[in-house]
Amino acid sequence: DIQMTQSPSAMSASVGDRVTITCRASQDISEFLDWFQQKPGKVPKRLIHAASSLESGVPSRFSGSGSGTEFTLTISSLQPEDFATYYCLQYKSYPYTFGQGTKLEI
Amino acid sequence: QVQLQQWGAGLLKPSETLSLTCGVYGGSFRGYYWSWIRQPPGKGLEWIGEITHSGSTYYNPSLRSRVAISVDSSKKQFSLKVTSVTATDTAVYYCAGGIFGDFVHYWGQGALVTVSS
Numbered sequence: 400d401i402q403m404t405q406s407p408s409a410m411s412a413s414v415g416d417r418v419t420i421t422c423r424a425s426q427d428i429s430e431f432l433d434w435f436q437q438k439p440g441k442v443p444k445r446l447i448h449a450a451s452s453l454e455s456g457v458p459s460r461f462s463g464s465g466s467g468t469e470f471t472l473t474i475s476s477l478q479p480e481d482f483a484t485y486y487c488l489q490y491k492s493y494p495y496t497f498g499q500g501t502k503l504e505i
Numbered sequence: 506q507v508q509l510q511q512w513g514a515g516l517l518k519p520s521e522t523l524s525l526t527c528g529v530y531g532g533s534f535r536g537y538y539w540s541w542i543r544q545p546p547g548k549g550l551e552w553i554g555e556i557t558h559s560g561s562t563y564y565n566p567s568l569r570s571r572v573a574i575s576v577d578s579s580k581k582q583f584s585l586k587v588t589s590v591t592a593t594d595t596a597v598y599y600c601a602g603g604i605f606g607d608f609v610h611y612w613g614q615g616a617l618v619t620v621s622s
Contacts, residue, residue: 400566433609435550442599442612443550449606486550490608494565495540495552 405498422487431491507532509613523587527600
């Protein structure tokens with residue numbers, strides 16, 4: 400199985416900060432990686448598809464980069480509604496695997 | 506625009522079989538890939554398995570011996586069964602799907618399944 404290691408697992412930040420979350424894959428997954436945002440009690444919302452493609456309707460302050468084994472999700476200027484938990488997902492090979500999540504708190 | 510709506514029993518006793526169904530509305534069904542994902546309370550997301558447009562199934566090894574995913578193309582539905590459930594199967598279960606290379610584009614609303622005696 401491909402292991403996805405997210406870091407940090409939790410972090411505190413302030414409105415206006417630039418935030419970077421990292422996901423490392425245990426083997427090369429090319430660009431078969433998505434990023435999701437989840438708020439309490441809600442369905443995960445996909446932000447980034449295929450490592451760097453911004454989903455329609457997602458603010459441009461979100462961006463994704465990387466390929467191979469290292470990926471980053473960047474929020475250029477945190478807004479109050481961005482405080483949530485973020486997950487990466489690899490779908491290069493079965494079983495698909497999620498990172499353990501990064502909880503972003505004020 | 507594809508929409509997924511899921512339903513099934515929300516309260517089970519240990520050793521019973523979990524059964525959930527996901528209906529696909531507003532778009533195509535054939536040619537798509539359909540997955541199930543779960544999230545225990547307060548924990549992260551876990552991919553359970555997928556059924557491809559050709560009917561091939563792939564399961565998470567952690568659940569493979571107890572899981573089955575099937576489709577009913579005539580009804581545009583796919584289903585999940587998990588046998589011999591225990592309290593550790595308590596989770597919100599999501600259905601998801603998409604085309605090749607975009608496997609989890611669409612998500613259902615989620616369904617809490619609680620296993621308790």
